[in-house]
Amino acid sequence: MSESAIDAPPPPSGCDHFSKSVDPEVWWRAHFVDAAGAIVDFFAGDGISLEDKRIADVGCGDGIIDLGVAVRAKPEQLVGFDILDNDVDLLQRRAAQHAGIETLPPNLYFSTSETTRLPAEDDSFDYVISWSAFEHIDDPVAVLREIRRILRPMGVLFIQLWPFYDSAHGTHLVDWFPEGFAQYRYDNAEILRRVRSTGSQDMASEMLEVYRTLNGITADGLQDALRQAGFRIVKVALDSEAVHIPVEAAHLPLSQVAISGIKLLAIAEDDEAGASAASDGGAASDGAGPAGTAGAGPAGTESAGAESAGSAMDGAVTGAARAQVGQTGAESDEAEGGELAV
Ligand SMILES: C[S@@+](CC[C@H](N)C(=O)[O-])C[C@H]1O[C@@H](n2cnc3c(N)ncnc32)[C@H](O)[C@@H]1O
Numbered sequence: 001m002s003e004s005a006i007d008a009p010p011p012p013s014g015c016d017h018f019s020k021s022v023d024p025e026v027w028w029r030a031h032f033v034d035a036a037g038a039i040v041d042f043f044a045g046d047g048i049s050l051e052d053k054r055i056a057d058v059g060c061g062d063g064i065i066d067l068g069v070a071v072r073a074k075p076e077q078l079v080g081f082d083i084l085d086n087d088v089d090l091l092q093r094r095a096a097q098h099a100g101i102e103t104l105p106p107n108l109y110f111s112t113s114e115t116t117r118l119p120a121e122d123d124s125f126d127y128v129i130s131w132s133a134f135e136h137i138d139d140p141v142a143v144l145r146e147i148r149r150i151l152r153p154m155g156v157l158f159i160q161l162w163p164f165y166d167s168a169h170g171t172h173l174v175d176w177f178p179e180g181f182a183q184y185r186y187d188n189a190e191i192l193r194r195v196r197s198t199g200s201q202d203m204a205s206e207m208l209e210v211y212r213t214l215n216g217i218t219a220d221g222l223q224d225a226l227r228q229a230g231f232r233i234v235k236v237a238l239d240s241e242a243v244h245i246p247v248e249a250a251h252l253p254l255s256q257v258a259i260s261g262i263k264l265l266a267i268a269e270d271d272e273a274g275a276s277a278a279s280d281g282g283a284a285s286d287g288a289g290p291a292g293t294a295g296a297g298p299a300g301t302e303s304a305g306a307e308s309a310g311s312a313m314d315g316a317v318t319g320a321a322r323a324q325v326g327q328t329g330a331e332s333d334e335a336e337g338g339e340l341a342v
Helices: 003-007 024-044 064-073 088-099 140-150 188-197 201-213 219-228 269-279 316-325
Strands: 054-058 077-082 108-112 125-131 151-161 231-239 261-268
Touching: 024 064, 024 088, 024 125, 024 151, 024 261, 054 064, 054 140, 064 077, 064 088, 064 108, 125 140, 140 151, 140 219, 188 201, 219 231, 219 261, 261 269
Parallel strands: 054 077, 054 125, 077 108, 125 151
Antiparallel strands: 151 261, 231 261
């Protein structure tokens, strides 16, 4: 094979529907159907049902995923947190248009958070989910500590992240750089020029800001951040597709360029003893602490005060996940970060 053939940029694969410029119906399906389904299924794979449980979503964005999870899993309450206000009227209109949902579920709330502070009480959620947010969060350790604070004892955290910064479409600029690895092929001036040269200038500005503010976290960096916040990963699935690595990225570890995304479940290290008891068939968590969030959303958040029905990874589920994952390994390097000035 000639070098030019080897270097030939592959077409974007399987990620175009994550771009904000796609057809609204495709965007809706990717979030309401695919992402929400993937979350529910990832828990269900370990026998965990979200029904009648209290769920928080950190970095909820437009709330479509939250609606999908609320409809599918029937939690007691689902609160989407984001540092940006959610446009609930827009969500309602989209729900009516794409899914015939005329009224948003009464157990779905949205709350505006601060960058390192979630407006919720200690021990108030059974599960926390986060989808495609942790590469955008300035201080992942601080937010993970907040998540740990609001999780009930024995709670479980689900994180999905795609794409990692060093992977082919880690710039989030796939529309302009379908060949991938633009962050290594081109300097910032070229990236700026190409993004500005086509399409809507509003979209260009938004996506350049997204690119500029990515935190550059890696899979190992995410694990390290979780550990710093007192979490332990108990289940993980890595995404990896065939990619052509350009010479400019040839020096990077495969674990960075070839891992495009991750889904994981993590539990608080402090819960080890209790979780072991649960996995032995012991009592579930007592659901300590009143539920509720501050920072009212459109419908306001409420103090449901309901007891958690049980531990998050209770029974054989916990035992199975722990048996598969085993003990934690050596310390990994600090999460990569750094400025991405454009
Ligand atoms: C790419 S969007 C993902 C939104 C949604 N989860 C989805 O997949 O459609 C990332 C979101 O994370 C939010 N975000 C960034 N930093 C955050 C923080 N410190 N706390 C909460 N949300 C944050 C952003 O405002 C943005 O809405």
